[in-house]
Amino acid sequence: xxxxxxxxxxxxxxxxxxxxxxxxxxxxxxxxxxxxxxxxxxxxxxxxxxxxxxxxxxxxxxxxxxxxxxxxxxxxxxxxxxxxxxxxxxxxxxxxxxxxxxxxxxxxxxxxxxxxxx
Numbered sequence: 001x002x003x004x005x006x007x008x009x010x011x012x013x014x015x016x017x018x019x020x021x022x023x024x025x026x027x028x029x030x031x032x033x034x035x036x037x038x039x040x041x042x043x044x045x046x047x048x049x050x051x052x053x054x055x056x057x058x059x060x061x062x063x064x065x066x067x068x069x070x071x072x073x074x075x076x077x078x079x080x081x082x083x084x085x086x087x088x089x090x091x092x093x094x095x096x097x098x099x100x101x102x103x104x105x106x107x108x109x110x111x112x113x114x115x116x117x118x
Contacts, residue, residue: 004040011036054078054087060116063108070097073116077105085109 039045052079055061059076072092079086089105
């Protein structure tokens with residue numbers, strides 16, 4: 001995450017340096033600095049809130065990361081007390097891609113899981 005105050009201070013410095021210069025290129029820096037400061041002040045650069053699925057025990061889930069696609073559909077066994085992670089087992093994993101050992105049940109962040117079905 002970017003610290004808005006530090007970014008604003010840096011852009012203000014560029015603006016001050018460029019506006020003191022007579023070079024044509026620096027006029028573009030002045031214009032860009034003003035546009036960036038406007039964007040910061042208006043909230044256009046604010047982060048979008050992360051949508052976290054509401055999961056319960058027994059729900060079916062997929063993992064969002066493509067490298068974990070071999071896990072297949074998992075079963076939510078428990079939700080952590082913090083409400084930020086789900087304990088998932090993967091009984092339907094792709095045995096050809098999993099190697100020698102099946103994936104062990106583990107806690108996964110909710111924002112990395114996709115609920116399957118209704």
